[in-house]
Amino acid sequence: MPLTTSETKEKMKTEAELRQLSLDLIQSNKLLKAEVAERKRVEAEILEVTLAEQRRFGSQLHDGLCQELTAILVFSKALAEKMEKNNTLELAELKKISNMLLYAVDQARDTARGLYPGELEGESLMYSLEELVSRTTGALCVFHCPEPILIDDNNIATHLYRIVQEGISNAIKHGKAKNIEVSLTRNKEIITLSIKDDGIGMMDDLKDSKGIGLKIMKYRAHMMNASFHIKPNLPQGSLLECHLKRPANQRSVV
Ligand SMILES: Nc1ncnc2c1ncn2[C@@H]1O[C@H](COP(=O)(O)OP(=O)(O)O)[C@@H](O)[C@H]1O
Ligand SMILES: [Mg+2]
Structure with a gap:
């Protein structure tokens, strides 16, 4: 029996919906595959980074x-x-x-x-950074932290501390910097960690670098959901910046 006009319309609508559904499924499948591949890549990187840190x-x-x-x-x-x-x-x-x-x-x-840099949550991070900077030799290193920044998550505080450790070491070892400024600042919901040096600056092409420090720093930023970049510092040297959305449990000082 031939379909009525409204039945035909309904059928076409259902078919279109089915087509859309299958397109959505293909798309979700693709995304899932990409996600699995990305996780595998990150897992391999974590392993590499862990082994490299142990070797170091x-x-x-x-x-x-x-x-x-x-x-x-x-x-x-x-x-x-x-x-x-x-x-x-x-x-x-x-x-x-x-x-x-x-x-x-x-x-x-x-x-x-x-x-093991110790428990760094709360106020400890600021004091530990101050101490790290003050016992740095090989360059004049200062710490700029105009207002108290307390980080209640020990993992995040430790990532930030380790990034500073590596950043300072890189500025001295690779950058041959004479002056280094580490700052921890806050602007509304964003906490910024920066390491500025007046050394020779980064080479343009680091593809063949055997170093692991930068990889570890990037990985740490990724674990904190923070952005991470290094750009030229003017007039000379490098500027490393890490922007971290203020964690929900981060206390402000009253
Ligand atoms: N502050 C800096 N100034 C100049 N070059 C830098 C700086 N930080 C990193 N680099 C460059 O990036 C490369 C990789 O750094 P990194 O991954 O930390 O290596 P390593 O583990 O040997 O310290 C270095 O070999 C150097 O060329
Ligand atoms: Mg390094």
Whole structure:
């Protein structure tokens, strides 16, 4: 039996809706596939970054602290033999050992801080950044934080701290900067972390860079849902900026 006009219209409408539905499904499927691929890529990157960080700390321990301790061991053994043989007390030499140990303890503390900077939530981040900046050697480093910024999420505070650590180290190591300014500021709902240096500036092409610092910083920004970019600082050097939407649980100071 032939369809009535309204039935035909209804049928066409249903067919159109079905077509649209299947187009929507294809589109959702594509998005899902892209999402899965992106997650896989990020997972692989996390693994790479984790391993690279472990290697870095491993070599820091091996090349720094272990060498230092070995030197102290050799020195103290030789001194013990000398004192035994001559039946003397070498006070000046013993003082040398205590100075060497002091230096080794500093190194151990630095490495430990690199591995675990401590709980940084609340006010701690500001104080820890101030401290990090003040014990920076190799360039004049200042911290600018015109108003208190408290971050209640320890993960976010730790990401920000680590970005500053790497940013300062890059400015000195790669940029050969003489002056570095770290700032933590807030404008309404946006918190901005910036690291400005007056060094040689970034090379245009970093495709072949074997470094992992920038990757880790980008990954940290991604984990905080923050933006991350590095641009030339005028008149010279680099400017790293990280904009973070103020987390919902971030307290303001009254
Ligand atoms: N502040 C900076 N000034 C100049 N160049 C920089 C700076 N930060 C990074 N770079 C460049 O980016 C490259 C990659 O940095 P990074 O990923 O941190 O490497 P690494 O892990 O060796 O420190 C460096 O080799 C350097 O060329
Ligand atoms: Mg680096």
